[in-house]
Amino acid sequence: MRILIIGGGGFVGRKLAGRLAELGTLRGAEIAELALADIAAPDALDAPFPVTSHALDIADREAVDAVIAGDWDVIYHLAAVVSAQAEADFVAGMRTNFFGTFNLFEACRGRVHTPVVVYASSVASFSTDVPQPITDWTATTPQTSYGTQKAIGELLLNDYSRRGFIDGRGVRLPTVVVRPGKPNAAASSFFSSIIREPLQGDPAMCPVATDQEVWLSSPRVTVENLVKVAELDGEALGGIRNLSLPGMTITVAAMLDALGEVAGENVLGLVDHERDETIEKIVQGWSSRLETDRAMELGLDRDEDFGRIIRDFMETDMRPAEG
Amino acid sequence: MRILIIGGGGFVGRKLAGRLAELGTLRGAEIAELALADIAAPDALDAPFPVTSHALDIADREAVDAVIAGDWDVIYHLAAVVSAQAEADFVAGMRTNFFGTFNLFEACRGRVHTPVVVYASSVASFSTDVPQPITDWTATTPQTSYGTQKAIGELLLNDYSRRGFIDGRGVRLPTVVVRPGKPNAAASSFFSSIIREPLQGDPAMCPVATDQEVWLSSPRVTVENLVKVAELDGEALGGIRNLSLPGMTITVAAMLDALGEVAGENVLGLVDHERDETIEKIVQGWSSRLETDRAMELGLDRDEDFGRIIRDFMETDMRPAEG
Numbered sequence: 001m002r003i004l005i006i007g008g009g010g011f012v013g014r015k016l017a018g019r020l021a022e023l024g025t026l027r028g029a030e031i032a033e034l035a036l037a038d039i040a041a042p043d044a045l046d047a048p049f050p051v052t053s054h055a056l057d058i059a060d061r062e063a064v065d066a067v068i069a070g071d072w073d074v075i076y077h078l079a080a081v082v083s084a085q086a087e088a089d090f091v092a093g094m095r096t097n098f099f100g101t102f103n104l105f106e107a108c109r110g111r112v113h114t115p116v117v118v119y120a121s122s123v124a125s126f127s128t129d130v131p132q133p134i135t136d137w138t139a140t141t142p143q144t145s146y147g148t149q150k151a152i153g154e155l156l157l158n159d160y161s162r163r164g165f166i167d168g169r170g171v172r173l174p175t176v177v178v179r180p181g182k183p184n185a186a187a188s189s190f191f192s193s194i195i196r197e198p199l200q201g202d203p204a205m206c207p208v209a210t211d212q213e214v215w216l217s218s219p220r221v222t223v224e225n226l227v228k229v230a231e232l233d234g235e236a237l238g239g240i241r242n243l244s245l246p247g248m249t250i251t252v253a254a255m256l257d258a259l260g261e262v263a264g265e266n267v268l269g270l271v272d273h274e275r276d277e278t279i280e281k282i283v284q285g286w287s288s289r290l291e292t293d294r295a296m297e298l299g300l301d302r303d304e305d306f307g308r309i310i311r312d313f314m315e316t317d318m319r320p321a322e323g
Numbered sequence: 324m325r326i327l328i329i330g331g332g333g334f335v336g337r338k339l340a341g342r343l344a345e346l347g348t349l350r351g352a353e354i355a356e357l358a359l360a361d362i363a364a365p366d367a368l369d370a371p372f373p374v375t376s377h378a379l380d381i382a383d384r385e386a387v388d389a390v391i392a393g394d395w396d397v398i399y400h401l402a403a404v405v406s407a408q409a410e411a412d413f414v415a416g417m418r419t420n421f422f423g424t425f426n427l428f429e430a431c432r433g434r435v436h437t438p439v440v441v442y443a444s445s446v447a448s449f450s451t452d453v454p455q456p457i458t459d460w461t462a463t464t465p466q467t468s469y470g471t472q473k474a475i476g477e478l479l480l481n482d483y484s485r486r487g488f489i490d491g492r493g494v495r496l497p498t499v500v501v502r503p504g505k506p507n508a509a510a511s512s513f514f515s516s517i518i519r520e521p522l523q524g525d526p527a528m529c530p531v532a533t534d535q536e537v538w539l540s541s542p543r544v545t546v547e548n549l550v551k552v553a554e555l556d557g558e559a560l561g562g563i564r565n566l567s568l569p570g571m572t573i574t575v576a577a578m579l580d581a582l583g584e585v586a587g588e589n590v591l592g593l594v595d596h597e598r599d600e601t602i603e604k605i606v607q608g609w610s611s612r613l614e615t616d617r618a619m620e621l622g623l624d625r626d627e628d629f630g631r632i633i634r635d636f637m638e639t640d641m642r643p644a645e646g
Contacts, residue, residue, distance in 0.1 A: 090486065127562065130563075137453040137454055139463065141481070141562070142478070142482070143485065143562050148479070155465070156475070159471040238452065239452045240452055
């Protein structure tokens with residue numbers, strides 16, 4: 001079992017690599033090699049199997065061909081220019097999210113060996129311009145360039161799978177909260193900041209009204225689902241290779257309530273509130289209420305307790321206290 | 324009012340050009356020029372305004388840029404590698420339908436003048452793998468490469484419109500019946516052949532069971548809707564620039580019954596029946612039952628009488644009897 005994670009330097013990619021190192025197997029076979037590729041070569045990882053690291057710009061077709069020539073059994077495609085960045089820089093988003101995804105699938109098409117490809121799409125493929133809740137059969141009507149590019153990747157993945165060029169599974173990730181580290185250019189970044197920063201003793205800014213809902217999942221459950229999706233028999237997905245991962249619907253206010261319960265009311269004073277129209281417009285356009293019957297029937301996991309998500313973060317990802 | 328029809332050499336394109344010549348105006352302005360572009364330069368056309376003809380391969384980015392440099396007020400994008408051909412030749416379909424459509428929208432993005440772009444998508448974007456009937460909010464889950472490429476064009480059109488690069492309107496055309504001329508490489512071609520050939524005294528082959536349903540519209544109504552869609556205020560479409568055009572659901576058996584009524588039972592003897600698995604599989608994957616509330620609310624037209632469609636064909640498009 002030879003596995004490639006494109007976007008292996010990102011937060012979810014690193015978590016997934018760590019989980020694969022714990023498991024040691026995937027799809028019933030011992031992992032013989034794990035390759036991590038990202039725009040900058042990812043850091044090393046402790047694992048019971050060899051781990052290689054590759055600098056890869058997926059917009060560079062020849063570079064993609066060279067990496068895919070490794071004949072991987074399972075390829076995770078988690079690389080993306082994130083939402084607010086793709087909105088601010090149209091060309092950058094199209095380059096990585098549109099052409100990069102096409103390049104990857106095309107490189108696989110040229111191989112004798114058909115890889116399992118797990119593609120990270122996003123709840124941003126959906127919008128609030130259609131009747132809610134979103135079901136497994138609702139149109140993707142994205143209202144951001146990021147969501148558009150992700151939805152296009154879904155269509156490509158499905159057709160390349162139907163033709164047998166890849167054995168693809170596209171999964172629309174909820175907003176993943178709590179992310180460790182620093183804020184990034186995702187419009188959703190603050191959903192993590194308002195939990196992470198106060199826990200670490202730092203101030204945070206909430207740019208939306210506290211009754212704003214979000215569709216989220218924890219890093220732990222997201223990674224577990226990425227593993228499970230790779231383990232599925234492709235036949236189980238039929239002619240529709242894309243699906244929404246389970247998540248939970250929660251308001252910012254309920255997130256902050258849970259933070260107060262877990263860490264004490266005093267940390268809430270570190271959260272300032274100042275509306276940011278740009279962020280607010282993007283986030284309001286995302287659906288927060290989804291029915292994910294297909295994913296549940298396929299045995300995928302769901303978060304149910306935001307307090308547990310906060311405690312998980314404190315145990316596994318929180319920056320150690322100084323001094 | 325300067326109008327460009329890409330795919331202007333095709334059947335629908337020529338019909339549309341003829342209708343514009345009759346109307347003389349579009350969007351309240353007198354037509355000053357009509358340009359017809361296609362893979363081979365289209366034939367001339369009688370019109371009360373200048374008509375130019377251009378050979379254009381939309382997969383050739385520089386050629387597209389050169390044509391779009393004309394600063395058109397309205398651009399119709401009707402060019403495509405059709406369904407059975409795109410299924411038989413994946414690369415050809417991707418080249419024209421995927422890159423060609425991208426090239427066109429990209430060329431518009433570079434212009435100061437924002438054109439109205441009417442994009443012909445297809446009912447093939449939908450499939451029978453989801454609950455029927457198809458509504459305005461149903462997911463596009465195409466089960467052909469043609470449908471995939473068309474659905475990707477819809478997503479691009481919407482995002483390019485949202486960003487103000489174009490003023491786009493994507494319309495999913497029903498299968499257009501009765502087409503004049505010869506059969507083409509569309510999997511739907513036989514739906515016209517089984518009417519057209521017997522009327523012209525020629526034999527025809529029906530490759531599917533007679534209880535097969537199809538979602539169709541006449542050339543007349545299709546062209547009228549292409550005109551109406553260009554006339555709409557883009558704001559009326561909101562954040563979702565793509566919609567299904569109205570059509571009628573009819574079985575092959577009912578089509579043949581109508582043929583017998585209009586032209587006499589004896590012509591039905593010219594229709595042979597021999598199932599073709601390839602065609603059958605493609606056609607069975609298309610939805611035949613759609614609800615098109617948005618299109619109806621926007622004032623678009625619908626066929627209701629297949630007998631009238633046959634009579635229209637006999638009056639306007641049928642090959643003159645020999646001798």
